[in-house]
Amino acid sequence: MTVPVIDAHCDSLHYPLDGKGSLVEGVERAQVDLPKLQEGGVHAQVFACWVPVPYQRTGAAAYALRLVETFYKEVERSQGRLFPVRSRSDLEMLGEEGRVGGILSLEGAEALEGFPETLGAFFRLGVRWLGLTWNHRNAAADGVAVSRSRGGLTPFGEEVVRTCETLGIVVDVSHLAPAGVEDVLTVARGPVVASHSNARALCDHRRNLTDEQIRGIAATGGVVGVTFVPEFLTADPQGPTLEHVLDHIEYIAGLVGVEHVGIGSDFDGLGGTPPKGLEDARRYGAIREGLARRGFSPDQIAAIMGGNWLRVLRRVLPE
Numbered sequence: 001m002t003v004p005v006i007d008a009h010c011d012s013l014h015y016p017l018d019g020k021g022s023l024v025e026g027v028e029r030a031q032v033d034l035p036k037l038q039e040g041g042v043h044a045q046v047f048a049c050w051v052p053v054p055y056q057r058t059g060a061a062a063y064a065l066r067l068v069e070t071f072y073k074e075v076e077r078s079q080g081r082l083f084p085v086r087s088r089s090d091l092e093m094l095g096e097e098g099r100v101g102g103i104l105s106l107e108g109a110e111a112l113e114g115f116p117e118t119l120g121a122f123f124r125l126g127v128r129w130l131g132l133t134w135n136h137r138n139a140a141a142d143g144v145a146v147s148r149s150r151g152g153l154t155p156f157g158e159e160v161v162r163t164c165e166t167l168g169i170v171v172d173v174s175h176l177a178p179a180g181v182e183d184v185l186t187v188a189r190g191p192v193v194a195s196h197s198n199a200r201a202l203c204d205h206r207r208n209l210t211d212e213q214i215r216g217i218a219a220t221g222g223v224v225g226v227t228f229v230p231e232f233l234t235a236d237p238q239g240p241t242l243e244h245v246l247d248h249i250e251y252i253a254g255l256v257g258v259e260h261v262g263i264g265s266d267f268d269g270l271g272g273t274p275p276k277g278l279e280d281a282r283r284y285g286a287i288r289e290g291l292a293r294r295g296f297s298p299d300q301i302a303a304i305m306g307g308n309w310l311r312v313l314r315r316v317l318p319e
């Protein structure tokens, strides 16, 4: 089996949800769609179900369900070219020519609306990845925007982490306030990931991780997904380039080892101009070439491009 290329985060489902085209047929202004993933050699894409802020307070579950349904409509439309990844055996199909695996993720526990049963229901619908918060407070924990509260996991949040581990859902701390990250690292028994966060040491943004947090994630066997969000890459007013992305990968690999870093682009959710040289999903080859230029071996590059995410998914997903 070829080591698959896996991207741990994109926000592209809002295009088909909002009637702005089909990801299977291709959406010109989308950074991720099926033709672009195929051209970029991406074998699996995590599709975030992000609930817009007004719906986070009310109607979050319904909004997330609409995104889940949108994903399966795209799967049906693709006639096998886009397939849902829900089990370890599905992972074995990744890397096959011309097919892309889609992994459903909830970005924020808002959609659970405070009930543990809703997590079970979303699991039955194929959700295999959960970010505990977006930037604000929810029933599970506080997001980075309310860090001053020093709030960590609530008892419900703790139950959510345990239930994820029992069912087979990846636990994601991107967007979580520092106290929550610490709590998840204490409570979790399996790997903990940060799907789309960079190194605070290189770019001092609240959404990035401190060295201590990165070490904590690595100690669980987890992975940090380096993201292309301009503000999380550099404060340089010129804007980021591919080199800034490589800097964050190299830094995290140097800190905790190459086996704990991956990619989590956040394409279609960047909130700004993408890094120069990484305009959309067709450009993944540039990361590979850049890493080779910086002296990473072919095995190390394969691990960073997707092998590390594959290891986590193999440990977490159900049979």
Ligand SMILES: [Zn+2]
Pocket (backbone or CB within 6 Å): 107, 175, 196, 266, 269
């Ligand atoms: Zn996000």
